[in-house]
Amino acid sequence: MSIGIFILVSIVKILLALFILLTAVAYTVLLERKVVAHMQNRWGPTRVGPFGIWQPLADGLKFIFKEDLTPPYVNKPLYLLAPIIAVTTALTSIAVIPIGPWIKLGSLSTPLQITDVNIGLLVILGVTSVGVYGVALAGWSSNSKYSMLGGLRASAQMISYEVALGLSLIGVLIYAGTFSLSDIVNQQTGTWLGFIPKWNIFKGQIVAFFIYIMAAYAETNRIPFDLPEAETELVAGYHTEYSSMKFAMFFMAEYANMVTVACLASVLFLGGWTGPVWGPPLAQSLIPIFWFAVRVFAFLFIYIWVRGTLPRFRYDQLMAFGWKFLLPLAIANIVVTAFVVAMK
Amino acid sequence: MLALVLFFIFAALCVGGAINLLVQKHPISSALSLIVVMGSLALLYLLLGAEFVAAVQVIIYAGAVMVLFVFVIMLLNAGAEERLSQGSRVATMLGVPALIIGFGITAALVSHIAGLDRIAIGGPKVMHGADLFGNPQAVGHLLFRNYLLPFEVTSILILVAIMGAVVLARREE
Numbered sequence: 001m002s003i004g005i006f007i008l009v010s011i012v013k014i015l016l017a018l019f020i021l022l023t024a025v026a027y028t029v030l031l032e033r034k035v036v037a038h039m040q041n042r043w044g045p046t047r048v049g050p051f052g053i054w055q056p057l058a059d060g061l062k063f064i065f066k067e068d069l070t071p072p073y074v075n076k077p078l079y080l081l082a083p084i085i086a087v088t089t090a091l092t093s094i095a096v097i098p099i100g101p102w103i104k105l106g107s108l109s110t111p112l113q114i115t116d117v118n119i120g121l122l123v124i125l126g127v128t129s130v131g132v133y134g135v136a137l138a139g140w141s142s143n144s145k146y147s148m149l150g151g152l153r154a155s156a157q158m159i160s161y162e163v164a165l166g167l168s169l170i171g172v173l174i175y176a177g178t179f180s181l182s183d184i185v186n187q188q189t190g191t192w193l194g195f196i197p198k199w200n201i202f203k204g205q206i207v208a209f210f211i212y213i214m215a216a217y218a219e220t221n222r223i224p225f226d227l228p229e230a231e232t233e234l235v236a237g238y239h240t241e242y243s244s245m246k247f248a249m250f251f252m253a254e255y256a257n258m259v260t261v262a263c264l265a266s267v268l269f270l271g272g273w274t275g276p277v278w279g280p281p282l283a284q285s286l287i288p289i290f291w292f293a294v295r296v297f298a299f300l301f302i303y304i305w306v307r308g309t310l311p312r313f314r315y316d317q318l319m320a321f322g323w324k325f326l327l328p329l330a331i332a333n334i335v336v337t338a339f340v341v342a343m344k
Numbered sequence: 345m346l347a348l349v350l351f352f353i354f355a356a357l358c359v360g361g362a363i364n365l366l367v368q369k370h371p372i373s374s375a376l377s378l379i380v381v382m383g384s385l386a387l388l389y390l391l392l393g394a395e396f397v398a399a400v401q402v403i404i405y406a407g408a409v410m411v412l413f414v415f416v417i418m419l420l421n422a423g424a425e426e427r428l429s430q431g432s433r434v435a436t437m438l439g440v441p442a443l444i445i446g447f448g449i450t451a452a453l454v455s456h457i458a459g460l461d462r463i464a465i466g467g468p469k470v471m472h473g474a475d476l477f478g479n480p481q482a483v484g485h486l487l488f489r490n491y492l493l494p495f496e497v498t499s500i501l502i503l504v505a506i507m508g509a510v511v512l513a514r515r516e517e
Contacts, residue, residue, distance in 0.1 A: 003487065022349075075372075078372070078376075115397070116479070117397065118479060119395045119396060119399050119479075119480060122399035122400070122403065122480075123399060125399075125403050125407075125408075126399050126402035126403045126407060128401070129407025129408060129411075130383075130402065130406055130407055131405070132411050133379070133411070135413065136414055136415065138373065139418070140414075140418045145416070148418070152415070152418060152419060153417065155411055155414070155418075156415065157416045158411075159408065159411055159412065159415075160406070162407075179480055301429050325428070340488070
């Protein structure tokens with residue numbers, strides 16, 4: 001493949017990935033409003049289009065036309081920088097996530113991810129760890145006590161749970177022996193006895209999976225760990241002083257992070273795009289994308305389900321849970337997994 | 345060629361961030377400059393083919409250590425630093441150029457002695473497949489085979505430092 005075609009293919013893939021991610025973000029918001037509404041015996045959005053399916057577009061337009069207010073006494077450069085950091089890091093981490101195997105179009109063949117780097121997982125961890133600054137700086141630069149408390153809570157929470165999150169992934173990595181996400185998925189193809197899929201979750205990483213889920217909920221500031229924006233006590237937490245598109249950027253970042261977490265869970269624990277495929281060659285390379293989407297959808301649905309079910313933690317409970325329960329459990333999982341792999 | 349251009353961009357960013365770190369009066373601005381320095385260092389590692397080190401640099405330094413710095417500055421709500429004395433103007437006029445010249449002479453001497461100026465200027469060597477020594481496997485082999493003892497001793501040292509920090513922090517009870 002010549003360099004020209006490579007760059008062209010890459011640009012097309014980046015645009016496609018951005019389009020898919022932003023659409024997914026918009027419709028996750030709608031899904032959340034609908035599902036939570038039905039759980040609370042309401043209808044949710046119904047006015048814009050059938051079942052309210054054009055609601056995200058209406059919301060987007062509304063955000064663009066809202067007055068963009070910058071409160072006085074904010075630290076202006078950082079106030080502007082914070083939402084940019086948040087949304088950029090949230091959108092960047094999708095670059096290394098594979099949504100399908102290699103695809104062939106005529107003489108052209110390319111992996112269904114923007115780039116397959118051999119430190120893929122580390123790239124995601126690195127990018128998300130930089131994402132904390134968006135929230136922390138938003139809280140600090142707004143010069144408001146609610147934002148400040150939200151920012152402080154967010155940074156403390158994200159640092160604490162990042163440890164458990166990172167350690168829960170080590171078990172999978174010990175099995176896989178690689179950081180490349182597409183290699184990790186390829187190792188999960190096939191079945192035992194014809195019906196139990198060889199997903200990492202069935203290879204003994206089920207504890208790691210639950211640690212990952214819980215830590216990931218905390219990392220994305222979702223209920224039951226939504227203390228940074230706890231609306232009953234902090235108005236809206238770190239984004240209290242933001243309006244219009246700047247607020248929308250934080251909103252997009254939160255949902256994009258949810259999608260990334262769901263993608264990563266599917267890739268690492270649930271076998272990525274593996275599943276039965278049939279039909280002509282083109283269908284065979286597109287059906288895996290469908291299986292991947294099903295997993296991501298299921299994971300997002302559980303996210304919303306949890307939101308509709310659980311109350312919020314108290315702050316000391318949050319810290320005790322992260323450091324005294326999840327962290328030792330994650331370390332125990334690493335020790336057991338390493339022992340099993342070494343004995344093989 | 346591209347590697348050379350990227351090297352100069354990130355090297356300039358790194359030095360610029362370091363200078364900004366010293367010039368800024370507000371601790372948050374200084375901390376953010378330090379993050380820029382850490383980030384550009386990571387990209388320089390990446391240009392040298394040390395992918396693992398680059399990723400770890402971002403995760404540990406830019407992502408964890410600096411978040412704690414920013415957190416502490418936010419928690420203490422430290423304001424802009426007040427400079428009481430303006431310093432001697434003569435020192436500024438003479439000192440800065442003298443420093444630059446001194447640094448230049450030292451750099452020239454060191455590179456001459458080390459023979460660096462005889463290496464063809466083509467920027468950092470672009471790495472390919474086989475000579476990647478910075479990928480996770482290679483680093484892992486080095487750490488856990490060749491340098492196992494120093495590695496473990498270092499981790500015990502860090503553990504002792506953490507314990508010490510906890511003991512010192514709880515002293516007032």
